Amino acid sequence: MxxxxxxxxxxxxxxxxxxxxxxxxxxxxxxxxxxxxxxxxxxxxxxxxxxxxxxxxxxxxxxxxxxxxxxxxxxxxxxxxQKIAAPKALVRREGVVKEVDSETVVPGDVLILDAGRYIAADLRLLESANLQIEESALTGESVPSPKDATITLKAPNTPLGDRDNAAFMSTLVTAGRGSGVVVGTGMQTEVGKIATIIDTEEEIKTPLEIRLNKLGKSLGKFAIGICVLIFVVALLQGRDLAEMFLISVSLAVASIPEGLAAIVAIVLSIGVTNMSKRNAIIRRLPAVETLGSVNIICSDKTGTLTQNKMTVLRYFNSEGEVAVEREKENPSTDDAALLAKAMVLCSDATYENGEGTGDPTEIALLILGDDLGIDRQALGRQSKRIDEFSFDSDRKLMSTLNEENGRYTVYTKGAIDNLLQLTTHVHIKGQVVPISEQHKQQVQEATARMSGQALRTLGVAYKPVDTVIGADEMEQDLILLGLVGMMDPPRMEVKDSVRKAKEAGIKTIMITGDHKITAFAIGYELGIADHLDQAITGQEIDRLSETEFSEKVNDYRIFARVSPEHKVRIVRALKAQGNVVSMTGDGVNDAPSLNAADIGVAMGITGTDVAKNASDMILTDDNFATIVSAIEQGRNIYNNIRKAVLFLLSCNLGEVVAMFITLMIGWEAPLIATQLLWINLLTDSMPAVALGMDPGDPDVMKEKPRSPNESFFTGIAGWRVLGGGILIGTLTIFAFWFGYYEHGYTPFDDVVPVATLENARTLAFMTLVACQLFYALAMRHPTKSIFQLGVFSNRYLIGAIVLGLALQLVVVAVPLMRKAFNLTMLDTPGWLMVLTLGLVPLLVNELGKIYLRARKKQQSS
Structure with missing residues (x-):
């Protein structure tokens, strides 16, 4: 060892x-x-x-x-x-059974399995007796998997969920017993393979991080270029080099929106807080923005699209096939009540106050009893179990012998094909009659119909007996009552969310370890897939080369019977086709694909710690609808960041235009270094942050997803920055000229009084700030007017504008501040000029929006 x-x-x-x-x-x-x-x-x-x-x-x-x-x-x-994969292990070594630390288990060891024990390594089963193992964390199946050590698998790449002769590390034995030889430990186990995938997955930058990095490069080059160019021009014009160096450096600093990084962090943090109130917890701040680019949601089936709760949806008896309505009153006949009673008494599960223990299938049968009006507590008091013939994988049946008021009755449930071979009579409307071939055909047809709807079928029969009988006599000459069809039903709200996502240009894809027919049935009902050709299994994926699969991946809506490696391959293939992929899941098997996706979404209630730690977002309500809501919020958050970026660049460009043009034509600088830095501090903070807190656009989900390669300046955005910057710069230059004109001078004059220059600079200083502050209102939406949005709907922005104007007045009105910034008090024409010019960018933008709305209306008509 x-x-x-x-x-x-x-x-x-x-x-x-x-x-x-x-x-x-x-x-x-x-x-x-x-x-x-x-x-x-x-x-x-x-x-x-x-x-x-x-x-x-x-x-x-x-x-x-x-x-x-x-x-x-x-x-x-x-x-x-590592935490979930470290249980104790029961090992047989040299004929002695003892419990050891799981870390000491090695290949070749024989592990003993019993109910309630976590499996410490990957095993090839040697023995099994009614052995069932909960493997949902690895396979995604919502019910325990029955195991059979006698089976020999022929296919070399059998999916995990179909390996009935094997058991895997970190899964849980729910029933029966068995033993197996260890064939894989540590990183060589299926869980270890998942750990390897998680560990080797490269972290990819979000679209926002990529855009900000590109913007930083561009701004850095632009700032250096402006600084050098202005200094060279000053040198050629024979200006004071020390002063011009200070101004050129100040302008370079002013051209860089140093508040941008903080603003992005603030906007993302506010968005994260708001999303947490709506059941979506973000683990990585930039992931919020990525949500806005998502065009594919890959969702696990069990517990995400479905309720993760086996439920009887239909039953069939002598009265025909009947749908069961949950949380509604179901009409119940004597025959239906007897069928439900048999299911309840032939069960080892419990279900009280919404909590159940035992096999999920048997819990579903207890709930059926409640739906059909059975008083299970009274039934339990009246009926006493005398004996039972436990379920095993060969018979696929379970029988109990019950005493009721001195009478004995056998109740048997199990696979309908096996049950039909043991029945000699059928219960029809209170009468017991010999079963005919026609009766059997009706039952088989009902079974086929339910199976075609991806329902798991289970038959039930009974027989009264005179005395206590042995197990070998229980399953003979039975009276057939009928059968039930059950499944893990879809969540009611998911269908509307899938439709809403589709309208927003977002495709929903189901990726599950469950069977193809079962997955398609759920997908069809939810509107994810229209026909079976849109479904593919893991084995079918294995037959495709990487190139073939990548070319065909967009044709599929359902991926069934897949392994963790398949999930990662699917996500990577979708991303290779230019998609921005969100992947949801809750199990250990989902962790690698959550890690590989652009946005990994884990379930907060049913999700494993592994899935949560590999994700970017956690849903506290395990609700698919919350993902669509989060995407909507992500789009609005990105739009707000974009508004802030465009606003900052427009303002900074206005400063550069005003300074560059005046210096190029030989005028004095309209703004000195301290004034530039003050303006930058004022407009790079409050208004930009307020724009980042703008209320969400209710029409945002009517737009198609953004391309991950789309820049901040796509569409008219670039023109808005360029036009806004040039307009603000031009108005500042005009205000500077007017300051000279008021005193009877021009900027071209060689000798100008200091008071005139200070008046001109004060006008330029005040006009530039007023233009920028009012312009923030125009940046709230590219086409909707401020009246459509509501002038006061963003109170933060109104507050930022009022505070910004107040601070400007303080700088001019307080003598000490006025002297520090080399300003002068304006006269009445000067103040009117500042107010008039300050409103021009806002008015021009509003007129432009009227034109854009009219053109859009004309194009759509």
């Missing part, structure tokens, strides 16, 4: 060495926007603007800390696997 332990290693899951906190922190700084911000810190320190430098540095550190916290949380999937 020691030799084998040295050869194969301890029976535990391993993970690659974790990065230290310092390494994680430094990794958060590897971003172009961060590099640009560091440059801004150095420049502002050089200029003596220490407060600005501290603020920018605080933004950088805050973002890095948030990133580290999120990454630490996201790195726990392997640890969760």
């Amino acid at each position: 020691k030799a084998r332990l040295e050869k194969y290693g301890p029976n535990k899951l391993t993970a690659r060495k974790k990065k230290s906190i310092l390494q994680l922190f430094l990794a958060q700084l590897q971003d172009w926007l961060i590099y640009v911000l560091f440059a801004a810190v150095v420049i502002t320190v050089f200029m003596g603007e220490y407060i600005d430098a501290i603020i920018i540095l605080a933004v950088i550190i805050l973002n890095a800390v948030l990133g580290v916290v999120q990454e630490v949380k996201a790195g726990n999937a392997i640890e969760a696997l």
Whole structure:
């Protein structure tokens, strides 16, 4: 045993060495926007603007800390696997059975299995007696899998769910007993393969992270270019080099929206808080924005699309086939009541106050009794079980002998084909008559119909006896009562969510370990698939090459009988076709695909710790509908971030245009370094954050998903930035000229009084800020007017504008501040000019929106 332990290693899951906190922190700084911000810190320190430098540095550190916290949380999937895969094991060694730590189990050991015990390694079964194992975490099946050690599998790549002669690490024995030889330990087990997939999956940046990185590169190059160009122009024009260096550096800093990183973090954090109130917990902040790009939702079936609760939907007896309505009054005849009574008494399960114990199938039969008006408590008091003939996989039947008021009755349930061979009579409307071939044909047809609807069928019979009889006599000369059809039914609200997602351009795909027919039946009912050709199994996937599968993957809506490796392959193939994929799941088998997807969504109630730790988002209500709601919120959050980005760039471009053009034509600089930095501080903070908190657009789900490659400037967005920036810059230049004109001078004059220059700069300073603040209102929506949105619907933005204007007045009105910024008090024409010019960008945008709405209406008519 020691030799084998040295050869194969301890029976535990391993993970690659974790990065230290310092390494994680430094990794958060590897971003172009961060590099640009560091440059801004150095420049502002050089200029003596220490407060600005501290603020920018605080933004950088805050973002890095948030990133580290999120990454630490996201790195726990392997640890969760290690926890669930470390039970005690009952081992037979040298003829002696003893309990050992699971880590010491080695290939070749024989493990003893009994009910309630977790399996410590992968096994080939040697013995099985009514052995059933809960494998939903690996296979996705909602009921325990029966095992049979005598079976020999012929197909080399048999799906996990069909390996009836094997048992797997971390699964739970729910009934029976058995033994098996260990064939895989540690990372060589099926759970170990999942751990390997999780551990080797590369982390992919979200679309938002990619866009911000590109934007950071572009802004950095632009800032350096502006700085160099203005300094060269100043050199050629013979200006004061020290002053011009300060101005050019200030303008370079002003062209960089250093508040952008903080604004994005704030908007995402607010979005995360709001989403948590609506049952969606986000584990990685950038994942919020990625939701807005999702165009495919890959969903696990059991517990996500379905209720994860076996339920009897139909029963068949002498009166025909009858649908069972849950939580409604069902008409119950004597024959139906007898059928339900037989099912209740031939059961080992319990069900009280909405909680059940035992086999899910038997729990469903108890609930059927409740639905048909059976008083199970009274029945339990009146009936006493005398004996039973337990279920086994050969007979596929279970029988009990019950005493009721001094009379004895046998009740038998099980596979209908086996039951028909043992029945000699049939119960019809209170009468017992000999069973005929016609009766058998009717039962078989009902069974076929239910099976065609993916229902699991179960027959029931009975017979009265005079005395206590042995087990070998119970299943003879039975009287057939009928059969029931059951399944794990779909969630009621999912169908509407699938339809809503479809209208929003989002395709729903089911990926499950369940059988193809069962999966298709659920998919068809929910509107996921229209015909069986849209379903494919894991074995069929294996017959396709990577290229063939990638080309055909978009044709399928249902993937059935798949392994964890298949799930990852499906997600990667969908992503290779340019899709942004959300994957939902709850089991250990879902963890690799959750990790591989753009957005991994785990179930909060039924989900394993492994699934939760591998995910980007957790649903606290396990509801598929919450995913669609989260996508809607994700789209609105992205739109808000985009508004903030476009607003900041428009404002910064306005500053660059005003400074660059005036300097190029030989005028004095309309703004000095301190004024530029003040404007940047004012407009890069409050209005931009307020735009990021804009109420969601109710029409956002009428749009198609965004392409992950779409830039911030797609469509008219780029023109809005360019047009807005040029307009704001031009108005600032005009205000600067008007400041000279008021005093009888022009900017081209060689000799101008200091008071005139200060008046011109004050006008330019006030106009630029007013334009930017009012322009924020226009940025709330690309086509809807501020009146359609509601002028005061974003109270944060109104507050930011009012506060911004108030701070400007303080700077001009307070003598000390006025002197610090080299400003002067404006006269009445000056104030009117500021107000008029400040409203122009907003009015121009509103007129442009009227034109865009009219053109859209004309195109749609």
